[in-house]
Each structure stands twice: as structure tokens, then as C-alpha cells.
Amino acid sequence: MDVGDRDPVTGQLTTGHEWNGITELYTPVPRIVFFFLFVTILFSIVYWVLMPAWPLGWTYTKGILGFDQKAVVQSQLAEAGAEQSAWTSRIDGMDYAAIQADPELMKIVHEAGATLFGDNCAVCHGTGGTGGKGFPDLTAGAWLWGGEPEAIAETLRVGINAPHEETRVSQMLSFGRDGILVRDQIDDVVGYVQSLGPSAAAAHDEEALARGAEVFAGNCAACHGEDAKGNRDLGAPNLTDASWIYGGDRQSITSTVYSGHQGLMPSWEQRLTPTQRKILTLYVLGLSGETQ
Amino acid sequence: MVAQLSKGERQLSVIVLLALALAGLAMAVAGRADPLGVHGIIVILFSAALIFVVLAQFNAPEPSPERLKDYYDDPSKVGIVLSMFWAVIGMALGVWVAALLAWPDLTIDAAWASFGRLRPAHTSAVIFGFGGNALIATSYHVMQRTSRARLPGQFSPWFVLIGYNLFCVVAAAGYFMGVTQSKEYAEPEWYADIWLTIVWIAYFVLYIRTLARRKEPHIYVANWYYLAFILVVAMLHIVNNLAVPVSLGHAKSYSAFSGVQDAMTQWWYGHNAVAFFLTAGFLGMMYYYLPKRAGRPIFSYRLSIISFWGITFMYMWAGSHHLHYTALPQWVQTLGMTFSLVLLVPSWASAGNALATLNGAWHKVRDDATLRFMMAAAVFYGLTTFEGSFLAIRPVNSLSHYTDWTIGHVHAGALGWVALITFGSIYAVVPWLWRRQAMYSARLVEWHFWLALSGTVIYVFAMWNSGIIQGLMWRTYNESGTLTYSFIESMVAMHPYYIARAFGGLLFLLGAIIGTYNVLMTITGHSKAVEEVGEDMPHRAGAAISAEPAE
Ligand code: HEM
Numbered sequence: 001m002d003v004g005d006r007d008p009v010t011g012q013l014t015t016g017h018e019w020n021g022i023t024e025l026y027t028p029v030p031r032i033v034f035f036f037l038f039v040t041i042l043f044s045i046v047y048w049v050l051m052p053a054w055p056l057g058w059t060y061t062k063g064i065l066g067f068d069q070k071a072v073v074q075s076q077l078a079e080a081g082a083e084q085s086a087w088t089s090r091i092d093g094m095d096y097a098a099i100q101a102d103p104e105l106m107k108i109v110h111e112a113g114a115t116l117f118g119d120n121c122a123v124c125h126g127t128g129g130t131g132g133k134g135f136p137d138l139t140a141g142a143w144l145w146g147g148e149p150e151a152i153a154e155t156l157r158v159g160i161n162a163p164h165e166e167t168r169v170s171q172m173l174s175f176g177r178d179g180i181l182v183r184d185q186i187d188d189v190v191g192y193v194q195s196l197g198p199s200a201a202a203a204h205d206e207e208a209l210a211r212g213a214e215v216f217a218g219n220c221a222a223c224h225g226e227d228a229k230g231n232r233d234l235g236a237p238n239l240t241d242a243s244w245i246y247g248g249d250r251q252s253i254t255s256t257v258y259s260g261h262q263g264l265m266p267s268w269e270q271r272l273t274p275t276q277r278k279i280l281t282l283y284v285l286g287l288s289g290e291t292q
Numbered sequence: 293m294v295a296q297l298s299k300g301e302r303q304l305s306v307i308v309l310l311a312l313a314l315a316g317l318a319m320a321v322a323g324r325a326d327p328l329g330v331h332g333i334i335v336i337l338f339s340a341a342l343i344f345v346v347l348a349q350f351n352a353p354e355p356s357p358e359r360l361k362d363y364y365d366d367p368s369k370v371g372i373v374l375s376m377f378w379a380v381i382g383m384a385l386g387v388w389v390a391a392l393l394a395w396p397d398l399t400i401d402a403a404w405a406s407f408g409r410l411r412p413a414h415t416s417a418v419i420f421g422f423g424g425n426a427l428i429a430t431s432y433h434v435m436q437r438t439s440r441a442r443l444p445g446q447f448s449p450w451f452v453l454i455g456y457n458l459f460c461v462v463a464a465a466g467y468f469m470g471v472t473q474s475k476e477y478a479e480p481e482w483y484a485d486i487w488l489t490i491v492w493i494a495y496f497v498l499y500i501r502t503l504a505r506r507k508e509p510h511i512y513v514a515n516w517y518y519l520a521f522i523l524v525v526a527m528l529h530i531v532n533n534l535a536v537p538v539s540l541g542h543a544k545s546y547s548a549f550s551g552v553q554d555a556m557t558q559w560w561y562g563h564n565a566v567a568f569f570l571t572a573g574f575l576g577m578m579y580y581y582l583p584k585r586a587g588r589p590i591f592s593y594r595l596s597i598i599s600f601w602g603i604t605f606m607y608m609w610a611g612s613h614h615l616h617y618t619a620l621p622q623w624v625q626t627l628g629m630t631f632s633l634v635l636l637v638p639s640w641a642s643a644g645n646a647l648a649t650l651n652g653a654w655h656k657v658r659d660d661a662t663l664r665f666m667m668a669a670a671v672f673y674g675l676t677t678f679e680g681s682f683l684a685i686r687p688v689n690s691l692s693h694y695t696d697w698t699i700g701h702v703h704a705g706a707l708g709w710v711a712l713i714t715f716g717s718i719y720a721v722v723p724w725l726w727r728r729q730a731m732y733s734a735r736l737v738e739w740h741f742w743l744a745l746s747g748t749v750i751y752v753f754a755m756w757n758s759g760i761i762q763g764l765m766w767r768t769y770n771e772s773g774t775l776t777y778s779f780i781e782s783m784v785a786m787h788p789y790y791i792a793r794a795f796g797g798l799l800f801l802l803g804a805i806i807g808t809y810n811v812l813m814t815i816t817g818h819s820k821a822v823e824e825v826g827e828d829m830p831h832r833a834g835a836a837i838s839a840e841p842a843e
Contacts (some may be wrong), residue, residue: 007589022583024592024593025589025591025592027592033637054623063626068627080773084772112772112774115775118778118781150674208694
């Protein structure tokens with residue numbers, strides 16, 4: 001290699017080549033580069049000896065530590081399961097009331113339940129369980145299917161209108177679209193429904209109200225009950241409380257009665273273990289303040 | 293520009309464009325019930341538009357043979373402008389997806405505008421549109437100068453540049469229609485892949501032919517890097533995209549690989565795309581424009597050699613670090629991790645070589661924002677490769693993987709390294725190419741530098757924070773052995789960082805817009821023209837460049 005001029009700044013020689021004005025210095029490779037090359041390669045060799053590393057046709061070098069990621073994760077899972085079983089076995093074995101009476105277990109229910117709820121339910125019911133349009137508020141105590149732990153556990157297991165053999169089925173008919181009721185009847189019955197709630201404004205049109213009550217008795221009472229307090233066997237909501245899934249203003253109720261609804265609550269039997277569903281049941285009950 | 297083509301080249305262009313339009317027609321007919329048909333129409337429109345451009349000057353007089361004594365820079369010029377254009381588009385898409393992550397309700401609720409389609413449009417527009425065009429344009433410029441040889445013909449450089457942009461357009465249009473083969477950075481479907489293969493082989497042949505004509509006894513290191521970029525990307529692209537289309541009338545295809553082999557092939561491709569597209573090519577850029585601009589010799593010729601071979605050899609093994617703790621056998625992960633660690637040494641050697649080259653020119657770095665772009669790029673290159681080797685360590689990866697830390701790492705590389713070295717090189721090359729004394733406005737370059745730097749820093753810090761918080765939240769357990777946080781809580785925790793990231797990205801985008809304006813003003817004659825521009829003008833000496841007949 002021919003050697004060129006000396007660079008005045010560094011005192012190094014150039015290699016003697018020049019490409020459109022660019023030259024290169026002959027500076028030797030700094031020692032530190034070799035040092036780090038040595039260190040990293042040494043580390044790699046040690047690591048290869050210890051760990052599974054090089055392929056040998058049908059097998060591979062296993063490494064003298066005998067480390068295997070699948071075995072590790074399996075043993076970690078087993079270990080974690082064993083640790084948890086201290087309390088999971090108690091939750092599995094005890095009935096709801098007994099668990100609710102045990103502050104130590106309830107602490108776990110709250111911790112584990114919050115995460116389970118956040119990961120599985122919050123998308124629809126909201127992080128605090130307060131729901132939103134189309135998704136019921138689980139904190140209000142206004143249950144569609146009942147507030148007993150067994151009822152909630154069953155809802156979680158089979159879902160509502162879900163693709164599960166035993167799913168709970170419920171439907172609010174589309175009275176308007178299917179031509180069961182005409183426009184005026186809908187207006188009347190909506191006015192009647194509005195008059196039932198706790199905050200109902202004083203009725204101004206007694207006549208319309210009476211017509212509405214009649215429509216209600218003929219078409220709605222079968223599901224929502226004579227007193228409109230709902231039917232927990234059919235999942236038909238109480239229309240006299242302040243709690244609404246789809247909204248309690250005139251327009252929302254009209255749209256409910258006109259086009260109907262069939263809310264979908266997934267079934268969790270395949271997704272969550274019985275223990276997890278039990279924890280969630282207790283957690284949901286806690287949300288509505290019905291712990292005691 | 294067309295007038296600079298010989299009559300034969302003009303005829304060839306029209307024939308090739310007609311053939312392309314025919315191919316488009318075939319696609320449009322065969323795929324009429326499929327997005328493939330829309331792609332066919334795009335190809336027809338694209339070729340028709342270019343046919344008009346060529347026909348407009350088809351009968352212009354034969355250009356003077358004198359031009360063959362000079363370098364051929366028209367394709368480089370167009371490539372630079374296209375690169376800036378894609379930069380603005382791609383970065384605007386980036387700001388959009390960043391905003392969507394911070395405020396999901398900002399969506400306009402159309403299928404094409406969904407996050408899943410905008411994201412690959414962003415990555416492809418910046419990597420392939422912005423980065424790719426800059427690589428092609430600068431590679432033409434650099435290889436001619438460092439070989440002291442004109443490009444061998446005038447047709448094939450255009451074929452490569454324009455064909456490549458057709459690929460980018462088809463890719464982007466496909467994402468908006470939902471066409472993807474679901475391989476990260478290799479999303480375009482089989483027909484786009486075949487087209488890119490043709491273009492890429494033409495690129496390789498062009499490069500080799502130019503090198504074969506060189507008047508310099510030695511091949512300059514920048515050319516090694518460009519060549520490694522072209523060669524390896526060809527190999528990666530062909531292997532990773534092996535697939536069987538559902539039919540010739542459908543966009544959809546099925547990969548030749550499945551399961552863990554598919555994952556490994558994809559990340560062998562993915563990581564080497566980072567290595568040879570986003571690193572080797574840009575190192576080529578750096579090795580030319582940085583010493584040129586600094587007016588300093590390369591610090592160490594030997595360091596260039598060992599880092600080149602170190603990077604080339606070591607990167608090939610590293611892909612499996614993207615698949616730690618997966619179904620991939622552990623021994624493959626071990627190899628990926630250890631080679632990633634050794635890789636740090638040649639990477640830092642390159643960064644160090646670049647920075648040490650600036651010895652004796654630090655006053656220029658202080659005064660000249662263009663050189664400062666390149667200096668900062670070398671620093672970010674060092675930082676990103678250090679971080680990459682660190683993230684490749686399995687236990688570290690168990691925290692960082694699937695989190696925004698990866699995104700922070702990528703953007704330290706993509707913004708800090710790739711984009712900064714590109715902007716620096718563009719600011720250097722634009723006045724040289726267009727024979728201007730300097731860029732239209734040095735102050736705007738200065739503004740761009742600070743916007744880009746602060747945007748990068750804000751972005752990267754936001755993602756480091758968000759990523760580490762995510763990683764920790766996802767692995768925090770209660771005393772009872774259950775997870776403490778739900779996923780949605782980690783989303784809530786990220787919100788402020790997502791806003792910060794969108795802001796940092798916006799600054800970076802503003803810089804790119806300013807840069808585009810500055811480039812356009814410079815080339816449209818708002819900057820003083822010069823006959824022979826300073827130090828970097830081609831060796832006009834007629835003897836230096838042989839006047840061979842063009843293709
Ligand atoms: C020594 C060099 C480098 C090493 C060892 C390295 C290593 C890594 C690692 C470990 C990941 C994370 C994989 C995961 O957990 O998903 C990653 C991701 C990534 N890096 Fe690097 N990196 C290096 C340099 C760079 C540079 C210079 C760039 C950009 C110019 C870059 C761009 C990327 C990209 C695009 C991804 C994203 C992959 C994904 O989407 O998951 N890397 N790299």
C-alpha cells in the first residue's frame with residue numbers, strides 16, 4: 001500500500017489514495033476496539049458453553065447449565081400456581097357469603113378482581129363498571145337478571161344472547177320497525193314510560209297518558225311486568241328506576257321502542273376459570289355496594 | 293431532462309412504459325373484482341403520465357455528445373426531490389398515527405383511515421419513500437464521483453428510480469385498500485414484490501457496471517456500503533417474499549413459510565433490512581458527505597475495513613433477537629443474542645471513525661448546521677446500536693419486548709440516525725448538484741436542525757419512559773400472585789407520553805417541511821448560481837470521464 005502525505009492535524013499519514021478530494025488516514029485501529037472485540041467474543045463463547053447454542057443437525061448443543069426455556073416457564077407456572085392455590089382453593093371451596101365475611105380473602109378478591117375486570121370487562125362496562133350507552137351500569141344495583149351472586153355468576157358463565165348453548169336470551173322487540181305499534185301508540189307509550197320514573201315531570205296530558213298505559217298493558221307488561229318493574233327471568237329491565245341502559249330521554253326511549261334492542265354480553269365459560277369467574281362475581285357485587 | 297436522453301433512449305423509454313401500461317391493463321382485467329384491479333389502473337395511469345412526459349420532448353434535437361464527458365445527475369436531482377416529498381408525506385402520516393394513539397377519537401371512521409392501514413403507510417413512506425429515494429439518489433452521485441466514471445447509460449438509472457417509486461406508490465395505495473401480506477416492512481403483495489425484484493436487479497447491474505468503468509484504482513469505502521445495501525436487500529427481499537398467490541387475478545398470496553420458520557425468516561429479513569437498508573446504505577452516505585463537508589480525511593482506513601466486514605458478517609445472525617422467549621428454539625435465540633453483542637464493536641467503530649474524522653473540523657460543526665446534522669447522526673448511530681445490543685440481551689428483552697421501548701429505539705435510529713444523515717447529505721449535495729453557491733437559506737437549515745434534534749429527543753425520551761413504565765406495569769404482581777395492573781391501566785399511564793411523542797413528531801415534521809421549502813427555493817434559482825461550484829465539483833477534465841455511447 002502506498003503511503004501519501006502527512007495530515008497536519010493528526011500527524012498521521014494518508015493512505016495515498018484520493019476519491020474526489022476524500023483521503024483516508026493510516027491511523028492504526030485503536031487498541032480498545034480489539035479489547036472490546038475480545039471481551040464480547042469471550043462472553044459469547046462462555047455463554048455458548050453454558051446455554052443451548054449451536055445446531056448439530058438433528059439436535060443442538062444443550063449447554064452445561066441444562067437450561068431450557070420451555071422447562072423454565074413450566075416450572076415457573078407450576079410454582080406460581082402452587083403459591084396461588086393457598087387462597088384459590090379456599091375461594092373455590094367456600095360459598096359467597098363465607099368469602100364475603102373473610103376480609104383477608106376479600107382483599108384478594110378486590111386486587112385480583114380489579115385486574116380481571118380491567119382486562120376483560122372494562123372495554124364494555126367501563127373501568128369503574130359504570131357502563132355507557134348500550135352497556136349496563138354494574139354499580140347501580142339495577143339488575144336485569146338479579147343481584148344474587150348465583151345469578152351474576154350464571155350471567156358470566158353463559159352470557160346474554162351469546163353463542164353459548166345455555167345462554168340467557170332476552171330481546172326488546174322492535175315495535176315500530178316491525179309494525180306492531182303505530183307512531184302515535186309509540187308516542188303515547190313513551191310518554192307513559194317517562195311518567196314512571198322517579199324524576200318524572202308531572203304529567204300534563206292525562207288523556208295521552210291513559211292511552212299510553214293501555215298500550216303498555218297490552219304490549220309491554222308481558223315482559224316488563226304490570227307495574228313496569230321488570231322481570232328478572234326475562235332480563236327485562238325495570239322502567240321505573242333512574243337507571244337506563246339506552247338512555248331515559250324521550251328520544252332514546254322512542255328509538256328503543258321503535259327499533260328494539262338485543263344487548264350482547266359474552267359468555268366467559270371458555271375464557272375464564274371458575275375461580276376467576278367467582279372472583280369477578282364477588283368483585284361486581286362489590287361495585288354495586290352489595291357486598292354485605 | 294427528457295431532452296438529455298438520446299433518441300434511442302427516448303424510444304426505449306416509451307416502449308418500456310407501454311409494456312408497463314400493458315401489464316397494468318392485464319392486472320386491471322384479471323383483478324377486476326379485486327384490489328389488484330385498482331392497482332392495475334394505478335400502474336396504467338402512472339405509465340401513461342410518464343409517456344406524456346417523454347412524448348412532450350420526444351422530437352427534441354439529439355443532445356450534444358459533450359454531456360457524456362460529465363457526470364449524469366438528472367436522476368439524482370429527481371430522486372432528492374422525491375425523497376423530500378416522501379419525507380413530508382411519511383412524517384405527516386407518522387404524526388397522524390401518533391395523534392390517533394394519543395386521542396383515538398380523532399379517527400375519521402373510514403376503513404382506509406384506520407390505524408392498521410395508516411401505520412404501514414407511515415413506515416413504508418419514510419423507510420422506502422424517503423430513505424430509499426435518498427439512497428438511490430445519493431448512491432448515483434457518490435458512485436460517479438468516487439469512481440470518476442459517468443453512469444454507464446442514461447436509461448437504466450431512470451428505470452431504477454422511477455420503477456422504485458412505482459413500487460412505493462403501489463405499496464402505499466395497497467395499504468389504504470387493506471392489501472398486505474402481514475410481514476412487517478415487507479407488506480406489499482406478490483406482484484409488487486416481483487416488480488421490485490426486477491428494479492432491484494437493474495440497480496445492482498447498474499452499480500456494478502459503473503464500478504467496472506471506474507478510473508480509480510481502489511473502490512472507496514462508501515461504495516462497499518452501497519453495494520452491500522443493494523446486494524443484501526435483493527437477497528432478503530427475494531427470500532422473505534416467496535409466496536404463492538391465490539390466483540393471478542388476486543392480490544392475496546400465501547407465504548412459502550409457516551409457523552416459526554415464517555417468523556424466523558421474517559425477522560432475518562426484518563433485522564437485516566434495518567442493517568442493510570437503514571444502516572449500510574446510510575453509512576455509505578456518511579462516508580462520502582461527512583468527510584467532504586468537513587474537508588477532513590477519514591480518521592482510519594483500517595477501522596473502516598474492519599467495521600465494514602464486522603457489520604456485514606455479524607448482522608446476518610442477529611435477527612432472532614426479535615423472537616426471544618417465543619416458540620423459536622432457544623439455541624437460535626442464544627446465537628442472535630451473542631452476535632448482537634459482538635455487533636456493538638464494529639458499530640461503534642463506525643460511529644467512532646465518523647466522529648474522529650471531524651477532528652480538526654469541530655469549528656465547522658459549530659458553525660455549519662449541515663455538518664452538524666451529520667455529526668448528530670453519527671452520535672445517534674452510536675447510541676442506537678448500543679441500545680440495540682443491550683435490548684438483544686434476553687432478560688433485558690423480557691422487559692422491553694412488546695413495549696414502546698422498541699419504538700423509542702427504532703426512532704432513535706430512524707430519526708436520529710437515518711433522517712439526520714439524510715438531511716445533512718441532502719443539504720450538502722443540493723448546492724453541488726444544482727450548481728449553487730449554497731442553500732437558499734442557512735438560517736432555515738439551522739432551524740431545521742434544532743427542530744429535528746429536539747423532536748427526536750422528545751420522541752425518544754417519551755417512548756423510553758412509556759416503554760419502561762409499560763414493561764414494569766405488565767410484570768408487577770400483588771402479594772397474592774395476581775397481576776397488579778390491567779392492560780387498560782397501562783394504556784392510561786401512557787397517555788401523557790403519547791401526547792409528548794405526537795408533539796416531538798410534529799416538530800420533526802415541521803423541520804422536514806422547512807427543509808423541503810429550502811430545497812425547492814434553492815433549486816428554483818433563489819440561491820446564487822455558480823459555474824464551477826467549490827471543492828466538490830466533478831472533475832470536469834474531459835479525460836477523466838470516458839464518453840462511451842449510451843445504451
Ligand atoms: C447494533 C445494532 C442494532 C441492534 C443490535 C438492534 C437491536 C434491536 C432489538 C433488540 C430490537 C427489539 C426487538 C423487539 O423486542 O421487538 C430492535 C428493533 C428495531 N430496531 Fe434495532 N438494533 C440495532 C440498530 C438499529 C438501527 C440503526 C435502526 C434504524 C435505523 C434500528 C431499527 C429497528 C427497527 C425498525 C426495529 C423494530 C422492530 C419491530 O417493529 O419490532 N435498529 N432492534
